[in-house]
Amino acid sequence: MLSKLSFRGGPRRSAQHGVVLLVALVVLVAISVAGMAMMRSVDTATLVAGNLAFRQAATHAADKGVERALDVLRQKSGAADLNSDSEGYFSHLAVTDNPGENQSWQDFWHKELAANAYSVGKDQFDNDISFVIHRQCTADGAGSWHCVASPAVTKATGNSEEANEVQLHASSQVYYRITVRVQGPRRTESYVQTHVAM
Numbered sequence: 001m002l003s004k005l006s007f008r009g010g011p012r013r014s015a016q017h018g019v020v021l022l023v024a025l026v027v028l029v030a031i032s033v034a035g036m037a038m039m040r041s042v043d044t045a046t047l048v049a050g051n052l053a054f055r056q057a058a059t060h061a062a063d064k065g066v067e068r069a070l071d072v073l074r075q076k077s078g079a080a081d082l083n084s085d086s087e088g089y090f091s092h093l094a095v096t097d098n099p100g101e102n103q104s105w106q107d108f109w110h111k112e113l114a115a116n117a118y119s120v121g122k123d124q125f126d127n128d129i130s131f132v133i134h135r136q137c138t139a140d141g142a143g144s145w146h147c148v149a150s151p152a153v154t155k156a157t158g159n160s161e162e163a164n165e166v167q168l169h170a171s172s173q174v175y176y177r178i179t180v181r182v183q184g185p186r187r188t189e190s191y192v193q194t195h196v197a198m
Contacts, residue, residue, distance in 0.1 A: 051186065058184040061127040062192035065180035068120045069131045073176060073198055082135065082174075088118025092137040092146070093177065105191045109181055117181070127184040136175040136195075147174045150197050173197035 072089060076082050083091050090097065099108035109117075113132050120129040136148035149172045175197050182190045 051188075054184055054186050054188045055190065057125050058127055058182040058188045058190035059192060061123050061125065061129055061182045061184070062180040062190060064123060065120055065129045065131040065182065066178055066192070066194055068129075069118070069133050069178040069180070070196065072118065073133065073196070077198055085116075087116065088131055089133045089135075090116075091135050092139055093134040097134055106189060109179075109191070113179070125184065127182050127188075129180065129182050131178055131180040134177045134179070136177060149174045 069088070076086075076089065085091050096112070099105055114130075117130040117132050120131065122128050137146045139146045175195055178194050178196065180192045180194075182188075182192070184190070
């Protein structure tokens with residue numbers, strides 16, 4: 001007679017308490033957190049690069065404002081209308097035409113210049129361009145003695161070193177300060193100033 005063998009008592013396995021599952025879950029959470037941090041850093045880098053691009057575009061857009069301001073100055077000089085204020089143009093520079101102590105150009109523009117600024121309009125990148133021109137004079141009037149101007153070219157006489165020199169003649173030119181404000185997307189704001197002599 002064959003005896004029945006019992007297979008229930010095969011090799012005994014050690015009891016598992018789920019430690020591997022717990023370690024796997026902790027590693028999964030750590031990898032997820034690292035992945036989210038990497039995504040956020042990439043998003044932040046993209047945002048910073050985008051903001052720099054907007055700032056550069058706003059600064060480059062100021063060139064259009066300077067060109068338009070030069071056109072206004074040429075029209076005024078042709079019409080001999082440099083002594084009267086008009087939209088965006090001031091015939092003299094007062095002490096109050098600069099920001100005060102602890103005042104930013106942004107505050108100064110909005111409080112003092114925005115109402116009289118000349119609006120060029122928006123460019124293809126949605127930058128809103130406007131400017132003001134200040135003639136570098138302390139008072140109104142046609143005389144250039146009130147103005148910051150380039151010296152007329154003259155030559156002293158009686159100097160032995162000036163023998164055989166050609167005397168040059170040039171008229172004095174008055175200086176103008178052009179301040180351009182560009183407001184672009186994402187609250188980008190740029191101020192550019194240039195001085196020209198005409």
